[in-house]
Amino acid sequence: MVIQKICCIGAGYVGGPTCSVMALKCPDIEITVVDLSKDRIAQWNSNEKLPIFEPGLMEIVQQCRGRNLFFSTDIVSAIRKADLIFISVNTPTKTFGMGKGRAADLKYVEGAARMIAENAEGNKIVVEKSTVPVRAAESIMNILKANNKPNSSYQILSNPEFLAEGTAVQDLLHADRVLIGGEETAEGQEAVRQLSWVYEHWIPSSKVVTMNTWSSELSKLAANAFLAQRISSINSLSAVCEATGADVSEVARAVGLDTRIGPKFLQASVGFGGSCFQKDILNLVYICECLNLPHVAAYWQQVIDMNEYQKSRFAEKVVSSLFNTVTDKRIAVLGFAFKKNTGDTRESPAIYVSTHLLAEGAHLHIYDPKVEPHQIVDDLNSSTMDPDIVNRNVVIHSDAYSATKNTHALIVCTEWDEFVTLDYEKIYADMMKPAYIFDGRKILDHDFLQNLGFHVQTIGKKM
Numbered sequence: 001m002v003i004q005k006i007c008c009i010g011a012g013y014v015g016g017p018t019c020s021v022m023a024l025k026c027p028d029i030e031i032t033v034v035d036l037s038k039d040r041i042a043q044w045n046s047n048e049k050l051p052i053f054e055p056g057l058m059e060i061v062q063q064c065r066g067r068n069l070f071f072s073t074d075i076v077s078a079i080r081k082a083d084l085i086f087i088s089v090n091t092p093t094k095t096f097g098m099g100k101g102r103a104a105d106l107k108y109v110e111g112a113a114r115m116i117a118e119n120a121e122g123n124k125i126v127v128e129k130s131t132v133p134v135r136a137a138e139s140i141m142n143i144l145k146a147n148n149k150p151n152s153s154y155q156i157l158s159n160p161e162f163l164a165e166g167t168a169v170q171d172l173l174h175a176d177r178v179l180i181g182g183e184e185t186a187e188g189q190e191a192v193r194q195l196s197w198v199y200e201h202w203i204p205s206s207k208v209v210t211m212n213t214w215s216s217e218l219s220k221l222a223a224n225a226f227l228a229q230r231i232s233s234i235n236s237l238s239a240v241c242e243a244t245g246a247d248v249s250e251v252a253r254a255v256g257l258d259t260r261i262g263p264k265f266l267q268a269s270v271g272f273g274g275s276c277f278q279k280d281i282l283n284l285v286y287i288c289e290c291l292n293l294p295h296v297a298a299y300w301q302q303v304i305d306m307n308e309y310q311k312s313r314f315a316e317k318v319v320s321s322l323f324n325t326v327t328d329k330r331i332a333v334l335g336f337a338f339k340k341n342t343g344d345t346r347e348s349p350a351i352y353v354s355t356h357l358l359a360e361g362a363h364l365h366i367y368d369p370k371v372e373p374h375q376i377v378d379d380l381n382s383s384t385m386d387p388d389i390v391n392r393n394v395v396i397h398s399d400a401y402s403a404t405k406n407t408h409a410l411i412v413c414t415e416w417d418e419f420v421t422l423d424y425e426k427i428y429a430d431m432m433k434p435a436y437i438f439d440g441r442k443i444l445d446h447d448f449l450q451n452l453g454f455h456v457q458t459i460g461k462k463m
């Protein structure tokens, strides 16, 4: 079999960009991305605004859409005609029931597997693209086999995704590696070869790494756990720096120059956010607990605990610096996305910081270049559980100058490039005095700001 048609179930941050780049690089393959959400599919088919912001993505979608890339809500026919089906649905943390707050909720994966079981005929390769617990492929296979039609057969592969938001297109075009896990049977290995062939349209074969399914599933959780662990490690040291006079940027530089350690992911910050680090580590912790490995579970739990500590340390520093009270003070929050170059706010540290300050009675003036105002309001409503507070005490602005005008303090929560080059002289002139800046991303020129008259606080440096 040569793969001619691909279906991707789930048109989100992973399914959309992955299939767009795949369609660009595989003009001989027809790719249909399907979703239950009519709105999301309509946005993928729009020329104005895609449902997610990713640099370079619109150009690729416009080049491929209608040629060999299609976005549709007709899940059934896309499944029927596909040779290979990606499951790229969300796998959030469970919010109730067994494993609440830690285990991955596999209801969407199960839903997708059931749709495949009901509608597929012939031989299909089903690929787990979503991040899942170890041995999830077994559950998918059980669902498919229990509903097997006489004329259908399946191979399940694990092919976790490593793209990061904000750099998704470049990450997909120049992946460090593509991981494919499959069964060690002849049929399993043939399916692995088929999927490798798709990626080898643009990824060198030396970077397509194959292994057994469970190793592949665990490697995804391990990679995210290692990345988050580095951030928690440097953030833990940032507290030591603030207490001693060491500078965390200098420490990170010195440590990262060791080629065994390397310089990446050592940027101390207000804390990591995003839809995956916390969810995937919690999932790993839960798996370890279920496997009766409490020491391993406790080890990884610390990465999350340190992140919580970092976020609360930063929010408390804002309050204590402002004479221990922010009640009725106006505070500008610059950046609400969990990192630059995305409009995604899932688990953004800005939500934590804003919620903390609202609970202390502050009035917030929030600006983010890409996050939709209704998203900010929704996030704060669900984290404060008090729409009145949000209605009364939150104003969303469309630029940084209006957000900072007449405020007592300015907090940088996201490292957007445009915040580096703002006219801080003008901002200082328009703020209440004494004017405070809290740089949660370490992107500003602190000496320059102090010379302008600002009181500056940042992460990992005694000011």
Ligand code: NAD
Pocket: 009, 010, 011, 012, 013, 014, 015, 034, 035, 036, 037, 040, 075, 088, 089, 090, 091, 108, 109, 111, 112, 115, 129, 130, 131, 132, 161, 162, 163, 164, 165, 275, 276
């Ligand atoms: P997302 O929430 O943006 O998108 C998931 C989509 O799946 C939604 O649009 C939802 O409507 C759709 N969906 C759910 N059930 C469906 C069904 N039965 N049929 C059709 N559509 C269905 O999620 P995401 O950020 O793209 O993440 C997807 C998976 O990829 C997760 O497991 C995540 O951990 C993993 N991942 C995410 C990233 C990232 O940067 N966001 C990176 C690597 C891996």
Ligand code: UGA
Pocket: 131, 161, 162, 163, 164, 165, 166, 224, 227, 231, 264, 265, 266, 267, 268, 269, 270, 271, 272, 273, 274, 275, 276, 277, 338, 339, 340
């Ligand atoms: C992360 C991983 O980098 C991807 O490889 C993975 O595929 C993805 O999770 C996933 O599984 O969802 P993402 O969350 O999109 O990607 O973004 P990152 O660049 O990893 O940043 C995560 C958070 O850590 C952000 O809040 C960022 O600001 C913060 N961060 C990152 C730091 O505080 N310091 C750093 O040095 C790096």
